[in-house]
Amino acid sequence: MHVPERTSLPHIVVVGAGFGGLTFAQKFPGRLARVTVVDRQNHHLFQPLLYQVATAGLSAVDIAQPVRAILRKKRNLEVLLAEVTGFDLGAKKVLLDHGVATVAGGTGKGTAGRAELAYDYLLLAAGGLTSYYGHDDWEKVAPGLKTLDDALAIRRKVLLSFERAETEPDEQRRRELMTIIVVGGGPTGVELAGTFAELARTVLVRDFDRIDPSKARVLLIEGGDRVLAHYPPDLSASARRQLERLGVEVRLGKHVKDVRAGEVQMPDGEIIRGTVIWGAGVVASPLTKQLGVELDRAGRVKVLPDLSVPGHPEVFAIGDLVTLTDEKGQVVPGVAPAAMQMGRHAAKVIAREIRGDHQSPVGHEPFVYWDKGSLATIGRSSAVAEIGRFHFGGLLAWLAWLFVHLVFLVGLRNRVAVFSNWVYSYLTYKRGARIITGLHGGGPAGSA
Numbered sequence: 001m002h003v004p005e006r007t008s009l010p011h012i013v014v015v016g017a018g019f020g021g022l023t024f025a026q027k028f029p030g031r032l033a034r035v036t037v038v039d040r041q042n043h044h045l046f047q048p049l050l051y052q053v054a055t056a057g058l059s060a061v062d063i064a065q066p067v068r069a070i071l072r073k074k075r076n077l078e079v080l081l082a083e084v085t086g087f088d089l090g091a092k093k094v095l096l097d098h099g100v101a102t103v104a105g106g107t108g109k110g111t112a113g114r115a116e117l118a119y120d121y122l123l124l125a126a127g128g129l130t131s132y133y134g135h136d137d138w139e140k141v142a143p144g145l146k147t148l149d150d151a152l153a154i155r156r157k158v159l160l161s162f163e164r165a166e167t168e169p170d171e172q173r174r175r176e177l178m179t180i181i182v183v184g185g186g187p188t189g190v191e192l193a194g195t196f197a198e199l200a201r202t203v204l205v206r207d208f209d210r211i212d213p214s215k216a217r218v219l220l221i222e223g224g225d226r227v228l229a230h231y232p233p234d235l236s237a238s239a240r241r242q243l244e245r246l247g248v249e250v251r252l253g254k255h256v257k258d259v260r261a262g263e264v265q266m267p268d269g270e271i272i273r274g275t276v277i278w279g280a281g282v283v284a285s286p287l288t289k290q291l292g293v294e295l296d297r298a299g300r301v302k303v304l305p306d307l308s309v310p311g312h313p314e315v316f317a318i319g320d321l322v323t324l325t326d327e328k329g330q331v332v333p334g335v336a337p338a339a340m341q342m343g344r345h346a347a348k349v350i351a352r353e354i355r356g357d358h359q360s361p362v363g364h365e366p367f368v369y370w371d372k373g374s375l376a377t378i379g380r381s382s383a384v385a386e387i388g389r390f391h392f393g394g395l396l397a398w399l400a401w402l403f404v405h406l407v408f409l410v411g412l413r414n415r416v417a418v419f420s421n422w423v424y425s426y427l428t429y430k431r432g433a434r435i436i437t438g439l440h441g442g443g444p445a446g447s448a
Helices: 019-027 047-054 136-140 148-167 171-177 187-206 233-245 286-290 336-355 395-408 412-428
Strands: 011-015 034-039 043-045 064-066 077-081 083-088 093-097 108-111 114-118 121-124 128-130 179-183 217-222 248-252 258-260 263-265 271-273 275-278 282-284 312-317 374-379 382-387 390-393
Touching: 011 019, 019 034, 019 336, 047 148, 047 187, 047 395, 083 286, 121 336, 148 171, 148 187, 148 275, 171 179, 179 187, 179 271, 187 217, 187 233, 187 248, 187 374, 233 248, 233 374, 233 382, 233 390, 312 336, 374 395, 382 395, 390 395, 395 412
Parallel strands: 011 034, 011 121, 034 077, 121 312, 179 217, 179 275, 217 248
Antiparallel strands: 043 064, 083 093, 093 114, 108 114, 128 282, 258 263, 263 271, 374 382, 382 390
16 A cells, blocks of 8 residues: 555545445556545455355455555555544535544544545445344344354354254254244345255254254245345246255245344244344445435435436445446346446546546446346355356356356455365365354454
């Protein structure tokens, strides 16, 4: 990371170091402007593999890398570990809380941990949060999966349930402790349910003496009429069959009525007891509400075709923060490839504007999403894939999923570590990350 060379250069503030924000920072020409990347975490997280940390397949450090390390060679770029608390779009300022008196590099001012960061251009790439559809109190008893801390908490919760079942004398209570309930049949829910079933039946079954984890019950509850609803019907059906072959009990057309500690209540009054994990719904970061612009029902910004925020041509938003239908009529999905493409597009648009090189007299070039296909994994040798007109599942789709995720994983060390873990797990039916952390108030360990 290079300290800014010339204060006369325009200043770009990037909020969020996820796929979109990181891609922007990597692709933007450093000679044209100073770039400040602000994130409340010091690491970039490869979120598509987060479920494997939650299911004891990978360690946290295998899928994360410090943002400073990734961007250390970028010219005119600095990284700030700070919490963005709001915006003053009129004055072109970002409001921060970062626990120090003065912003590094002289790009802002403030006291007692609060600061104002001035900008010429602003890129919002803060991502999304788990949505509980108005039942925010459920978060305490049904954790979602968005951060490393979430993944480690879920792993701890599931593994502890099996440990307690090992010493539980009551048979009914033992069955409840060996029940995992995943709410939501999207990619996250499908990945969690399938992998937890595989974990219990092929890995944990060798670890315990008094219980038989192969008899663990894994339920996937989905309110719609099929899992992976954004995939074609034939792939949804294939995913359901593969889940059921792994031993997952799939319940479709069922919305949970209530979620309490260790149980869910169904609309017909049925109460299912077990370890509850939430895999349904995503909303935009609440930061969008600080912008004072039009949002959709999920809190996403209705950006213009060039990804700028209406009324503020110097402000751009990308990724899970936005809702957009491109010129081809495609609704841009909230997935990593789309966020990366948006990051590249925003970098190109801002760079052209700084150079004074507009391609069109009527405005910036609109963003067009290139759909390279979709992949979703379910378990060992189980996945579904949609690549253009080709739909397939099973081993071939699983191998394609492995290859694509290795290619996009940031950092050579991470690629080597993940590949080695996958080979080891495939050949031995073992998982080396079955460590329970945070038992005595210490919180989850980042390297677990």
